[in-house]
Amino acid sequence: MLRGRSLSVTSLSGLPRWEVEELPVEDLLLFEVAWEVTNKVGGIYTVIQTKAKTTADEWGDNYFLIGPYFEHNMKTQVEQCEPINDAVRKAVDTMNKHGCQVHFGRWLIEGSPYVVLFDIGYSAWNLDRWKGDLWEACSVGIPYHDREANDMLIFGSLTAWFLKEVTDHADGKHVIAQFHEWQAGTGLVLSRARKLPIATIFTTHATLLGRYLCAANIDFYNHLDKFNIDKEAGERQIYHRYCMERASVHCAHVFTTVSEITAIEAEHMLKRKPDVVTPNGLNVKKFSAVHEFQNLHAMYKARIQDFVRGHFYGHLDFDLEKTLFLFIAGRYEFSNKGADIFLEALSRLNFLLRMHKSDVTVVVFFIMPAKTNNFNVETLKGQAVRKQLWDIAHSVKENFGKKLYDALLRGEIPDMNNILDRDDVTIMKRAIFSTQRQSLPPVTTHNMIDDSTDPILSTIRRIGLFNSRTDRVKVILHPEFLSSTSPLLPMDYEEFVRGCHLGVFPSYYEPWGYTPAECTVMGIPSVTTNLSGFGCFMQEHVADPTAYGIYIVDRRFRSPDDSCNQLTQFLYGFCKQSRRQRIIQRNRTERLSDLLDWRYLGRYYQHARYLTLSRAFPDKFHMEPTSPPTTEGFKYPRPSSVPPSPSGSQVSSPQSSDVEDEAEDERYNEEEEAERDRLNIKSPFSLGRVPRGKKKLHGEYKN
Secondary structure, eight states, X not given: OOOOEEEEEEOTTSOEEEEEEEOOGGGEEEEEEOXXXXXXXXXXXXXXXXXXXXXXXXXXXXXXXXXXXXXXXXXXXXXXXXXXXXXXXXXXXXXXXXXXXXXXXXXXXXXOOEEEEEOTGGGGGGHHHHHHHHHHHHOOOOOTTOHHHHHHHHHHHHHHHHHHHHHHTOTTOEEEEEEEHHHHHHHHHHHHHTTOSEEEEEEESSOHHHHHHHHTTOOOGGGTXXXXXXXXXXXXXXXXXXXXHHHHHHHSSEEEXXXXXXXXXXXXXXXXXXXXXXXXXXOOOOOSSTTHHHHHHHHHHHHHHHHHHHHTTTOOOSOGGGEEEEEEESSOOTTTTTHHHHHHHHHHHHXXXXXXXXXXXXXXXXEOOOOEEEEOHHHHHHHHHHHHHHHHHHHHHHHHHHHHHHHHHTTOOOOTTTSSOHHHHHHHHHHHHHTOOSSOOOSBSEEETTTTTOHHHHHHHHHTOOOOTTOSEEEEEEOSOOBTTOSSSBOOHHHHHHHOSEEEOOOSSBSSOHHHHHHHHTTOOEEEEXXXXXXXXXXXXXXXGGGGTEEEEXXXXXXXXXXXXXXHHHHHHHHTOOHHHHHHHHHHHHHGGGGGBHHHHHHHHHHHHHHHHHHHOTTTOOOOSOOOOOOTTOOBOOOSSSOSSTTTTOOSSSOOOHHHHHHHHHHOOHHHHHHHHHHTSOOOOOOSOOOOOOOOOOOSOOO
16 A cells, blocks of 8 residues: 655745645656647647656656657657656557557656657547547547647547556556646546546646637636637537547546636636646746846847847937837737737837936837748848948947057057048948938838738837837837847847846736746746736735736736726836836846746645545545645735835936935845845755655545
8 A cells, every 4th residue: 555754835934734645756657748748839838848857856767748749859859768667668569569659768858857759640540430439438529620639639549548558567556647738638538438547637728718719809807607618619610629628627536727817717618626726837047146147137138239229220319228128929919918908008108208208218029920021121231230330330440449559659649630540531421321211110020921910010000109219119020939040139038038128918818927937037027917827826925026026917807998007107117217226126036936946836736646646546545635735825025125116116207316326225235135035935845755654544535
């Protein structure tokens, strides 16, 4: 009989919040199933990839990821090897002997977890038979024309087959299988229908129908309890997919989701309340030098400034040292990602800055991939002009330096009127003339295929943000993911984020929100909403999120216009901060990264795993009927030093003075504040293997 050790997990306030038994991982096998294992499609890839190291450290050779086989991904990301575990090796060999292609190896990411990859196309000849199996299991039929759903059925059928072979040779080890999203859910349904001895977890990162409804600009959250779910799914021709998702949810021993807001959505859309909320984390790497992230900000900001110099050549009448760089990034979902409300807020911010005669300029980047032909000629020309001016300046500087050097060697003070000859002056005049342009700086860096109907460009035309000289807000749409090999903006995404001042993500539908989380880990303030999982998480954990650089827009209980005004005030308040205030805020933002570390958030997954074991094998595992991990009373306090929050400590105008900065220095002690924050978040418990202790009494969960 397997036994575990009682583990009491404490909250940040030091009070015990929940209790489970620590898992005897040496007697278990853990499989995570997802379509995005080695296959980057969206956010689930980031979840799996970043969590792999923490999970592999905890589970060792008993942890496996299951995903689809794609030749390119296999060649570039996976090192093939033979399975060490006997049960897995026998399962792979058996399936390969029966007409499948199963690949095994190590995924070349941090933690190097084992991966099992199924070739979907190689097993497609079984599709009709497996459609019949699914119909017998849950009465769900899949149309022949829905290729994606058919692929998911093949993937799920291969997964269920593999898990059966593993359990047949497990030699007493218990198996936990966690399935991510509806794409992997078919494997869960078939495994349960065949009564395989496995403990199952289903995790939804966003409900299928929720995405469709929000994309249609429906007032989603105020009508959650009013939707006719079957009718809505049928009208969108996704009823069979919805049924696959819902069947997976109700078949699982434990149902989890990634945030409280998605838990509310899932309860209405999928008709089951999640058992555990498992927030998404990141691998947080701390620099040995405390302020290294500030140095990186300055370095990458300089590279963004170089791009801006070229993009706005001929109209560079603003001070780059008083220019703030804002950005929004992600999938091109105009309403879901909040690009609509962001543009409207930028229009209002432009009015406020002009009305108050501010010398602050805001340059906003939209990093959202769309269909394009190629780079905009005018944008390429701008970077060429900038480079030409740089070369000319260096050439003149060398001539000037040589003449100055020669004069000093002769013991003379050179005549500054003669040190530049006529050729130098002519070259400089020609360089100045070359910067003249008749048109305004472009609002997009690429030639858009659907220029006339593109939502972002159409809104820019409506609000009139054309990058004119009088505009204090400048807009640049970069409809392509960033790359260090780009001829325009040669920076990776991480480098670009570190160089910006503020990330703005006012999403309407965002089950978690990795973009603001990544900003936080890099010490960059961000705007999020109370309809995103990240925003809800920060509201629970931080008493004054704004003071820590997390601006949370209320899009749930306010009208769109009120939400837009709130966002405008956040942006205007940020523009009014002094440089000193922004540095203090970045320090605080970076300290929140501990909250987003998988070493801390992994406890929620541990809770879910033990809960599923106690339900699948109640005679061997027991869990007290206590509440799941909670964050009540679990907050970073409001900083006692100034500025307590950007809005509460602003000067009356965007300009600041040295006197104000000195006053802030007197009242702000970073070391004391950082130590206070460290005391408010305890070190995450050890993820190492723990000796087994006495087994508790029989539990009440059965399934």
